[in-house]
Ligand SMILES: *[C@@H]1O[C@H](CO)[C@@H](O)[C@H](O)[C@H]1NC(C)=O
Ligand SMILES: *[C@@H]1O[C@H](CO)[C@@H](O)[C@H](O)[C@H]1NC(C)=O
Ligand SMILES: *[C@@H]1O[C@H](CO)[C@@H](O)[C@H](O)[C@H]1NC(C)=O
Ligand SMILES: *[C@@H]1O[C@H](CO)[C@@H](O)[C@H](O)[C@H]1NC(C)=O
Ligand SMILES: *[C@@H]1O[C@H](CO)[C@@H](O)[C@H](O)[C@H]1NC(C)=O
Ligand SMILES: *[C@@H]1O[C@H](CO)[C@@H](O)[C@H](O)[C@H]1NC(C)=O
């Protein structure tokens with residue numbers, strides 16, 4: 250009896266309760282905003298400190314923030330689903346302009362895990378030291394946000410960071426990072442997966458402890474004024490995919506024997522790296538971009554590079570590499586960029602196997618001691634936008650308008666070979682060509698090829714050291730022309746006054 254009565258009571262209670270909560274939630278859906286009042290207040294106070302620059306890139310996320318709505322629903326804000334604390338502030342590209350207060354209310358949001366203020370204009374403010382209070386941060390992005398000065402030591406208190414991006418390209422580096430602070434970051438933020446400090450002046454050697462960051466996936470120290478020997482152990486980090494040390498001319502180092510590796514981008518442009526590419530480079534089986542131009546590398550390109558079938562871009566320009574790399578490279582049929590110019594190569598001919606590299610859009614082989622003829626199948630490489638074969642020993646007669654087939658070509662340099670170029674039978678319906686820069690110095694030309702007449706985008710025309718005797722009148726109608734060099738030819742007579750029609754002309758050499 251007692252049992253039945255209490256059951257009835259319980260059912261009554263449940264009924265009333267569900268009725269109540271039903272009415273409650275339907276009639277007053279937002280009576281309890283999720284957002285904590287102090288956090289909402291802190292965000293609004295932050296908003297008050299800035300103006301919106303409508304001319305800047307992005308959209309003004311903070312403009313719509315106001316106290317009559319739940320801050321968890323504001324543009325760029327996310328709250329924790331259980332505690333309702335603000336954990337995520339994403340104000341990337343939000344047209345924010347103004348100085349960041351050292352005491353900004355933003356740093357009262359101590360539960361933040363994500364803070365992205367990138368691509369705004371903080372008017373050269375210092376990064377406030379209070380950033381250290383955001384101890385839960387996992388993701389911090391202040392890239393392209395016009396902060397300047399010393400990075401405060403408190404950044405190293407952010408021991409949960411997975412991603413730190415302070416990189417920013419300006420005319421000069423705006424941020425500086427002391428070595429001692431970098432060391433503390435490395436010591437404390439041991440979980441870092443992404444560390445971008447490009448264009449941050451570090452101006453020191455790198456500590457060996459960098460190799461302790463075993464979770465590191467992406468590291469960029471581009472243009473950080475580094476010097477000394479690079480801690481080569483970093484190249485053995487098991488998760489590292491992207492390594493960019495570019496533009497640190499005093500940072501030297503050499504490539505180690507590679508074991509299996511996740512590296513996709515190895516970028517060492519204009520560094521002091523020296524030595525050879527090791528045979529074990531074949532172990533970098535995920536490599537997509539190998540970029541080592543303007544370094545001090547030497548020796549032969551190991552044929553094992555041909556095993557790296559994922560490679561799409563290879564930059565070796567301006568080193569001291571030797572030999573003939575062409576057979577090893579010919580297997581890499583995903584290649585779109587091949588820049589091997591200015592080395593000590595010695596290439597007998599452009600091998601037939603290159604006919605398979607149909608994705609090529611950029612081929613730079615200046616000063617490669619290439620002999621033989623320009624193969625006709627090169628005209629089938631319809632993706633070519635840049636073809637630079639300057640200063641080789643290529644010979645043979647060539648009709649210039651065969652290059653008309655390369656509809657994407659914007660840059661062509663055949664200068665200083667042993668070629669004999671002819672005009673060809675080009676006609677006015679071939680105006681699809683997009684060539685902007687045409688360099689044909691020392692190509693045994695006896696006249697300006699008529700082909701040139703139909704190049705509507707032509708900006709630069711270099712024809713020095715030929716045997717051209719006269720300049721055609723149509724040349725003075727090429728309004729797009731900015732640079733013209735017809736020096737060292739057999740020109741006689743006077744230059745037509747129509748030359749004044751070339752309104753865009755910036756440089757002219759006609760001695
Ligand atoms: C507050 O924001 C909401 C949504 O963006 C908007 O509809 C409302 O007009 C705003 N109120 C005030 C006072 O700005
Ligand atoms: C930006 O900085 C300059 C120089 O410090 C200052 O004069 C100007 O008021 C600042 N602008 C804003 C919006 O804070
Ligand atoms: C920072 O803010 C706190 C509380 O908002 C205040 O007590 C303190 O004086 C401020 N400090 C500075 C340097 O503005
Ligand atoms: C940081 O922000 C910039 C600009 O908004 C973006 O390009 C970059 O990828 C971001 N960095 C990371 C690590 O997400
Ligand atoms: C390392 O992180 C802890 C916890 O955030 C902090 O107390 C300590 O000061 C940090 N050490 C340095 C050198 O920043
Ligand atoms: C970090 O690296 C240093 C030197 O390379 C080493 O002595 C130290 O034990 C490492 N710390 C950790 C936590 O692995």
Ligand SMILES: *[C@@H]1O[C@H](CO)[C@@H](O)[C@H](O)[C@H]1NC(C)=O
Pocket residue numbers: 476477478499500501521523
């Ligand atoms: C490496 O760099 C240091 C300092 O920049 C320099 O003294 C040294 O000669 C360099 N070593 C090599 C092999 O380039």
Ligand SMILES: *[C@@H]1O[C@H](CO)[C@@H](O)[C@H](O)[C@H]1NC(C)=O
Pocket residue numbers: 507508509528529530531532
């Ligand atoms: C790395 O390369 C070397 C030399 O080419 C080779 O002996 C070794 O087995 C390779 N290691 C792995 C893990 O592939």
Ligand SMILES: *[C@@H]1O[C@H](CO)[C@@H](O)[C@H](O)[C@H]1NC(C)=O
Pocket residue numbers: 552553555556
């Ligand atoms: C790597 O290259 C060697 C020699 O060219 C070849 O024998 C081997 O099969 C290649 N391995 C892979 C995985 O492509």
Ligand SMILES: *[C@@H]1O[C@H](CO)[C@@H](O)[C@H](O)[C@H]1NC(C)=O
Pocket residue numbers: 601602603604605
């Ligand atoms: C082009 O590639 C195909 C298939 O990979 C191969 O059979 C052929 O021999 C290659 N041609 C040249 C000229 O290397």
Ligand SMILES: *[C@@H]1O[C@H](CO)[C@@H](O)[C@H](O)[C@H]1NC(C)=O
Pocket residue numbers: 676678679
């Ligand atoms: C260009 O014109 C010639 C004759 O004037 C014609 O035979 C040829 O098919 C035309 N080419 C194109 C691409 O239209």
Ligand SMILES: *[C@@H]1O[C@H](CO)[C@@H](O)[C@H](O)[C@H]1NC(C)=O
Pocket residue numbers: 716739
């Ligand atoms: C230039 O052409 C003239 C005749 O047109 C010829 O006599 C002369 O040898 C040629 N010069 C060169 C360098 O080819």
